[in-house]
Amino acid sequence: MISSNDLPDVIPVFPLPGALLLPRSPLPLHLFEPRYLAMLDDVLKTSTRLIGMVQPYEAPGGGGKLHTIGCAGRLTAFSETEDGRYMITLSGASRFRIIEEVEGFTPYRRCKVQWDGFERDLGAVEKDPNFDRKSFMEALNRFLEDRGLSTDWDSLREVEDELLINSLSMLCPFEPEDKQALLEAPSLTTRRETLTTLIEFALRGGSGEEVMQ
Structure with missing residues (x-):
């Protein structure tokens, strides 16, 4: 577990369109570009x-x-393939705000960041007391069917609210700007409301870009 005192002022950043990481949630990634292999080596x-x-x-x-x-996510697992690529897992630690990009000699990008305002990310699992799971799951089922996607419904029914909402925010095929809106949601309730809006709007045939305006 990382505490606020452990958080560094400068971190390497991995810009990846559509890839969303949220606190207390895992994100698997595939690294193969030389600059990101160098980043992995330095991070270790x-x-x-x-x-x-x-x-x-x-x-x-x-x-x-x-x-x-x-x-930011903590590197919690990695394995090397026979051809020199890496499969890694980041476990979401805390959101941050970029102050400025740091110039240097690394082939990957680094940023000076601020962690203030995201203290709840390092705390306990969040709750969503007004979450109507039954209605949400019905809308989700329609959304997945509409997109030709499948999921493990038994597992979804058993997970806690935070893991359910965060996992779906990360996995559902929304536009990058929609993913950013989900990331910036100040609370789990707000994220669930944003996620629900995106799902319902998609079912009506709209675009996420219109939702977020």
């Missing part, structure tokens, strides 16, 4: 083993920009 030498996941976007005039808010 640190005490916290943190990597920041952040959504990139194209700014007017070109250039890959980063959203201000991302989520």
Whole structure:
């Protein structure tokens, strides 16, 4: 478990469109680019083993920009394939706010970050006291059927509210900007409300971009 005192001022960041990491949730990743293999090597030498996941976007005039808010995960598992690639798992630790990008000699990007305002990420599992799970699961079932997707319903029915909502936020095929909205939700209840809105709007044939405006 990482405490607030362990959180570093500068972390490596992995900009990956559509990849969402949330506190207390696992994210499997496949690393093969040389710059990210170098990042993995450097991260393994640190005490916290943190990597920041952040959504990139194209700014007017070109250039890959980063959203201000991302989520850092602790490297908790990795294995090497025969051809030199790595399968890793990040366990969501805390969201952060980017202050500035750090120039340096690493082939991967690093950012100076601030952790203030996300203290609940390091705390206990969040609850959603007004969660109507039955209605939510019915809407989710329609959404998955509409997308031709399947899931393990027995497992979903048994998991706690936070793991259910966070896992679906991470796995459902929403646009990157929608994923960013789910990341920035200040509480589990707000994230569940945003997720529900996205599911219902998709079932009506709308786009997530219109929802988030």
